Amino acid sequence: MRRLLAAAAAGLALSLAFDPVGLALVVPLAVAAFVLTCRGVRLRRGFLTGLVFGACFYFTHIFWMTAVAVPAWLGLAALETFFIGLTGAAAAALTRHRWWPLTVALAWVALENLRSTWPFSGMPWGRLAFASVDTPLERLLPWIGMVGVSLVWALAATALAAAVVSWQARSRAGVRGARRVREALVRPAAGLASLAVLTTLAVLVPWQGDVVDTAEVAVVQGDVPGDGTNVLNDFRQVTRNQADETVALAAQVAAGEAEQPDLVVWPENSTAVDPFYDTQTHAQIERAVAAIGAPVLVGAMVDDGDDYVLNQGIVWDPETGAGDRYTKWHPVPYGEYIPLRRYADFTFGELRTITRDMRPGTRTDPLDADGLLVADLICFDVAYDDTLQAQVSNGAQLITVQTSNAMFINTHQLEQQFAITRLRAIEAGRWLAVASVNGISGIVAPDGSVVATTPKRTKAVMTAQVGLVDDVSPGIRVGPWLTRGAAAATVLALLLALGTDLRRRRGSSPVPQETTDGPGDGLTDAAEPRSGDARTRLTRSPR
Incomplete structure (x- = not known):
């Protein structure tokens, strides 16, 4: 006890x-x-x-x-x-x-x-x-x-x-x-x-990896209507918020109040419906991308047939439209998909709301955002080693994390995930931009320091000039x-x-499994008998 x-x-x-x-x-x-x-x-x-x-x-x-x-x-x-x-x-x-x-x-x-x-x-x-x-x-x-x-x-x-x-x-x-x-x-x-x-x-x-170039990166946090815990309650407003903040940034750039970004990062669940089929969502993205005149990394839910959905980061270019996509590698079981659904009926309780399973991604190459090579991670992906190791090893110069922690907005999950995010920047020796739908967003330097962040439950845009690194750290290898x-x-x-x-x-x-000689000196259960008398004392029946 x-x-x-x-x-x-x-x-x-x-x-x-x-x-x-x-x-x-x-x-x-x-x-x-x-x-x-x-x-x-x-x-x-x-x-x-x-x-x-x-x-x-x-x-x-x-x-x-x-x-x-x-x-x-x-x-x-x-x-x-x-x-x-x-x-x-x-x-x-x-x-x-x-x-x-x-x-x-x-x-x-x-x-x-x-x-x-x-x-x-x-x-x-x-x-x-x-x-x-x-x-x-x-x-x-x-x-x-x-x-x-x-x-x-x-x-x-x-x-x-x-x-x-x-x-x-x-x-x-x-x-x-x-x-x-x-x-x-x-x-x-x-x-x-x-x-x-x-x-x-x-x-x-x-x-420290050698900085081969620099880029201006913007991170958009559009916030979630209502109590901020559910992106689905008013998902169209969530998308509109991202677009409005991006258009506002474009106005600041035009007025000379902000630098023209090379990349704009939107969070996970910026669209809760497929932007390729939903005309309103598609129009909001096109409006924002045209205004800012730079690639926007959109966090979108994309249909994959009738029974599956993909959680993707899509590079949306102002000239060519949707381009490279990263699909979340590690969907959350019983949160984003139902394991073993074909073998058992899980349509009860809150699991009833998961009508389609989220397919995991397999992409190992970084995203190409008009020549900028980006390792994208979506939400809990940041806690796994494999996807970051793959993308950085294949040439990613910058890391982005798209996340939607709205349901955890009143918990300490946000701080725990942000700490992991900072550690990933240090491990890879790269600048990292994290966009959360309503917190915690920020831009992190390769030494883990936070150069820009914004309070939770607010609308904001952060911009910073970041270094681009090609070298792969020993820790990644x-x-x-x-x-x-x-x-x-x-x-x-x-x-x-x-x-x-x-x-x-x-x-x-029975001989005790301890030895007091060698590397295990004194570090195991009991002393090994050193003489016949010692063995006799250890094995004698109690009186």
Whole structure:
């Protein structure tokens, strides 16, 4: 019970690392406490401990999902909690063996990546790297990417856990004074020092891509009528607001009060109906594009037959009309499509409103906006690694994020997503423009600083001159390899650990699985017997 209570407290503490609190320092402390609660128990108890930790963390972290529906919050949080339970079971298995500070950290990252992508696209919210905004660790992002930064956080946590275990082992052995400090803390301290040196180097030698050109970018936030939570209540006014703000910008440009933009970014759900078939919507877009005389990246819902819809960013050129399109890669399950619809009837409750499934996109090339190469991300796409890595690797010079967070306008989801957005700019080493239908919109520099933003629930246009970068950061290149490496290393470590445990259980006598020699000095369950007398004492039946 003490372990479960400690795991619950650690899970709640980890939620404080993210907005609205943003206390990143608790990340290694909370994860270290979680690892310690899983150490020394069987897999089933490790799984249970992980469930308790995961539930207290995740149900708190994404409480904003209740704005969609309470069942959606319960279902999604429960699914993610299951994966954190698996992390607890993995920690229980791995902490019985040498090198566990490394293998447990790798297992955390591997299972974090798994739950972020599977099933049904997964849910990346709550990755350790997302707590790095405005901390020194954010400087590591262009060097080692999101996966690498999550691994650094996890290694810091397991090093702390190793220090606690080693200190307790020396205390039980009767080691005192300077010797206990030296024997217990030297190795964990060396690990933490290595991570500190790595971070310091990233701060002192930041990665910067060469700026090959500049562009003037405008971001439009048109606002949503009514209480601001539903873009569908008056979707025509939403489109009209975007067009009106763009036309107003064009008037400022004509009067010499603003620079002529090279690109105008509208948010997701700028049109809730297909602009190629709805004449009113089409006319509003044409009016705005003709006035501004520059490509407008329109966030539109586009029909794909009778049963499907596409969530797209469409480059609308003043001369050639609609051109390149990016289709959202990661539609939200049970929010934008119904998984397994063909096998079960989901036409009940709020799911009844999802009459058509949203197809995912596959585009890997950046959009061409009159020669400006743009990596587009739509809403939750910004939390996934794959689509950004693909577009930047294929030549994108600028990043845009189109989002419609209207239903979350009164929650902390907006701040959490904006923090992730800033981290993506740092990771890719590129300027980023984010357009939200009613907040939070902004323009972010490659160092993560916000050069322009506007309050929520307001109509506004932001403009800024941005640099265009062709270089691909190391973090974008190594990210996929770190993901695969963490998964492979975790599978191998678990197979070795479980195989060793099985052989021990089949042995003639139970031998504790601890050793005080080598790299795992004092970091596993109990001391390995060093003599026949010690073995006799350990295996003697109690009187």
